[in-house]
Amino acid sequence: MGTYALSVLSVVPTPITVRVPAKVNLHLSVGDARPDGYHELVTVFQALSMTDEVTVLVAEEPGIDVHGEGADSVPTGASNLAWKAVQLLAEHSGRDPEEPGVRLSINKGIPVAGGMAGGSADAAATLLALNQLWRLELGRDELSEFGAKLGSDVPFSLQGGTALGTGRGERLVPVLARHTFHWVIALDRRGLSTPAVYTELDRLREESRPNRVGEVEPLLEALASGDPRQLALLLGNDLQAAAVSLRPGLRRTLRAGVQAGALAGIVSGSGPTCAFLCTDADAAVRVAAELSGAGVCRTVRVAHGPVPGAKLVSEEPAHRPTPPQVHA
Numbered sequence: 041m042g043t044y045a046l047s048v049l050s051v052v053p054t055p056i057t058v059r060v061p062a063k064v065n066l067h068l069s070v071g072d073a074r075p076d077g078y079h080e081l082v083t084v085f086q087a088l089s090m091t092d093e094v095t096v097l098v099a100e101e102p103g104i105d106v107h108g109e110g111a112d113s114v115p116t117g118a119s120n121l122a123w124k125a126v127q128l129l130a131e132h133s134g135r136d137p138e139e140p141g142v143r144l145s146i147n148k149g150i151p152v153a154g155g156m157a158g159g160s161a162d163a164a165a166t167l168l169a170l171n172q173l174w175r176l177e178l179g180r181d182e183l184s185e186f187g188a189k190l191g192s193d194v195p196f197s198l199q200g201g202t203a204l205g206t207g208r209g210e211r212l213v214p215v216l217a218r219h220t221f222h223w224v225i226a227l228d229r230r231g232l233s234t235p236a237v238y239t240e241l242d243r244l245r246e247e248s249r250p251n252r253v254g255e256v257e258p259l260l261e262a263l264a265s266g267d268p269r270q271l272a273l274l275l276g277n278d279l280q281a282a283a284v285s286l287r288p289g290l291r292r293t294l295r296a297g298v299q300a301g302a303l304a305g306i307v308s309g310s311g312p313t314c315a316f317l318c319t320d321a322d323a324a325v326r327v328a329a330e331l332s333g334a335g336v337c338r339t340v341r342v343a344h345g346p347v348p349g350a351k352l353v354s355e356e357p358a359h360r361p362t363p364p365q366v367h368a
């Protein structure tokens with residue numbers, strides 16, 4: 041009996057944990073709406089040292105557990121983007137998408153609905169983890185194609201580093217960025233809906249002519265030079281006007297970060313998170329401390345980038361160290 045129990049145990053695959061980063065768009069140029077409702081983008085993504093961890097484990101009772109900051113506002117049913125990743129790969133590999141025989145445990149370190157690709161990160165992590173758990177042997181390119189079906193930001197969450205994104209943001213080319221840049225991240229009290237921010241930009245463009253970010257080339261040169269002062273002058277996001285229009289308080293946050301000593305601040309993606317570029321790691325800590333005292337946001341964190349994309353942590357769920365943060 042003892043031997044039998046041991047042999048059954050030995051065939052249950054070990055849980056797989058993947059760590060996956062948040063992103064910020066250093067440059068986000070939004071074209072007109074396409075017939076399919078998406079907007080044509082030219083964007084530069086950078087992966088930051090704020091991470092989620094997703095563990096997949098074999099279980100008869102399917103489901104999702106979510107822990108960490110903002111866990112209460114993350115759906116645990118079929119609308120969770122990570123669960124959609126499970127269903128996609130289950131279907132691909134001939135499993136029943138309704139009974140895939142796995143559970144997910146998600147540990148959130150990326151703000152929810154913050155414009156930092158939190159849900160996309162979890163979907164990317166799930167694709168990578170299931171590829172390992174189910175021994176699917178899909179290459180990075182194939183995983184990226186599955187990722188693009190789930191959301192425009194998912195391929196970048198898999199790739200990480202710094203990358204130029206075109207199409208709806210899913211077509212990627214890595215960008216040379218040998219240097220580490222230091223950021224202060226200001227989290228807002230409530231999230232913003234990505235489609236609502238794109239719709240607001242369309243509305244603003246019908247009404248007036250909001251400024252558009254320029255060409256991307258100078259920013260790529262600044263990244264290659266590694267000089268944060270040069271990069272700071274070139275950060276730009278077409279969605280910023282729309283995010284600020286929906287959440288006017290962001291104007292105050294952006295001003296406060298620069299007053300606190302940051303080189304420049306931008307709304308991250310569709311917002312409402314704001315990202316402030318600093319000269320170095322020490323400056324970022326000083327800016328974070330001062331910004332947290334300004335009372336303009338919920339929490340302030342420091343982060344650096346670029347960091348790698350979704351990555352297997354180990355075969356055991358690991359304890360994730362708490363990222364440095366300062367409570368406002």
Ligand SMILES: C[C@](O)(CO)[C@H](O)COP(=O)(O)OP(=O)(O)OC[C@H]1O[C@@H](n2ccc(N)nc2=O)[C@H](O)[C@@H]1O
Nearest residue numbers: 077078079081191192193194208209234235238309310
């Ligand atoms: C704002 C960004 O985070 C910048 O990287 C992304 O463009 C958003 O990427 P995402 O959250 O993965 O977005 P998706 O899940 O693909 O799309 C959600 C919605 O955002 C809008 N959307 C998204 C991407 C894009 N290029 N044009 C769009 O108009 C569409 O209304 C779409 O229905």
Ligand SMILES: Nc1ncnc2c1ncn2[C@@H]1O[C@H](COP(=O)(O)OP(=O)(O)OP(=O)(O)O)[C@@H](O)[C@H]1O
Nearest residue numbers: 120121152153154155156157158159160162193234
């Ligand atoms: N795994 C997930 N983590 C967080 N939110 C999720 C997840 N799956 C689905 N959601 C839903 O998606 C919404 C947007 O969450 P998410 O954190 O992905 O936003 P975001 O970071 O602004 O996205 P992006 O930057 O890619 O536009 C949330 O309000 C939540 O209801």
